[in-house]
Amino acid sequence: MSTGQSGYPLILTAQLPKDMHRWATALRTAYFPPERNYLEAHVTLFHALPSQCEDEVRDVLKDVAREFAPVDARLTGLMSLGGGTALKLESDGILHLRDGIADHFHGMLTSQDQHRPRLHVTIQNKVTSKVAKALQAELESQIIPRAFTFRGLELHRYCGGPWDLVRDFSFRGQARA
Numbered sequence: 001m002s003t004g005q006s007g008y009p010l011i012l013t014a015q016l017p018k019d020m021h022r023w024a025t026a027l028r029t030a031y032f033p034p035e036r037n038y039l040e041a042h043v044t045l046f047h048a049l050p051s052q053c054e055d056e057v058r059d060v061l062k063d064v065a066r067e068f069a070p071v072d073a074r075l076t077g078l079m080s081l082g083g084g085t086a087l088k089l090e091s092d093g094i095l096h097l098r099d100g101i102a103d104h105f106h107g108m109l110t111s112q113d114q115h116r117p118r119l120h121v122t123i124q125n126k127v128t129s130k131v132a133k134a135l136q137a138e139l140e141s142q143i144i145p146r147a148f149t150f151r152g153l154e155l156h157r158y159c160g161g162p163w164d165l166v167r168d169f170s171f172r173g174q175a176r177a
Contacts, residue, residue, distance in 0.1 A: 009048035010057060011156040011163060012101070014071075014094050015170075016043060016121070017148050024087060024121045031085070031124040031135055038162045041121050043089065043150075045098045048110045048158070058167065060104055061153055064097055065169035070149035071097065071177045078136050078143055079118070084125035085135050087143065091119060093177030094150050 016024065024041030049057055073091035095116055102109060124135055152170035156163035 007051050008157045008159050009051055010046070010054060010166065011044060011158050012046040012049060012057075012061075013154045013156065014043040014045055014073075014091075014119075014150040015152040015154055015168065016041065017151060020075075020148055024123065027087075027123040027139075028121075032122075033126055036126055041123070042154075043094075043119060043121055044117060045094070045153070046101070046109070046113045048113060049105065050108050051157070053105065053108060054166070057105075057155065060101060061155060061167075061169045064101070065152060065171055065173070067173040068097065068171050068175050068177050069173055070151050070171045073119075073148055073150055075143070075146050075148065077145060078139060079120050080132065080136060081120075081122065081125060082129055083127055083132055084122060085132050085139070086120035086122045086124075089119035089121065091150065094119065097177050 015021075021041055028037060028039075028041050071091060071093040073089055073094060076088045076090050079086040079088035098116070102113070124132060150171070152168055154168045155166040157166055
């Protein structure tokens with residue numbers, strides 16, 4: 001029996017290092033409108049993988065995690081979201097892995113997920129552009145570019161509000177992405 005018969009779409013994220021996750025979650029808690037903030041910091045790779053493919057998604061992610069080592073990335077600064085602010089990230093490696101997953105599920109992806117994402121961690125959203133620009137000016141000197149590694153992938157189920165963690169997949173292989 002398939003584990004994905006709930007009908008809820010699956011969200012795939014890249015796992016930040018634990019210290020960076022805590023720091024970004026604290027920023028999100030401080031600046032995200034509290035009535036809309038029911039998630040911790042995350043880096044979304046896919047917004048809606050089909051629930052009917054959950055077993056296959058899990059198998060693909062197990063294979064990726066088994067093959068690849070933690071993936072190099074870089075925090076490069078802030079990113080304007082118009083009505084929000086995000087931490088801007090770069091990682092050719094995580095995008096390469098995402099491309100492989102996207103190729104595997106070609107024809108089953110939403111239009112949003114057919115395009116490569118701009119890697120980021122949203123720390124503020126659904127505010128006026130004036131409020132967002134003020135936060136960006138305030139934080140600009142505090143956001144220090146740095147290298148880090150994505151430690152794995154997380155699969156979540158979107159149930160209309162907070163996400164349910166399905167499973168995490170820690171990178172433990174030798175291959176470089």
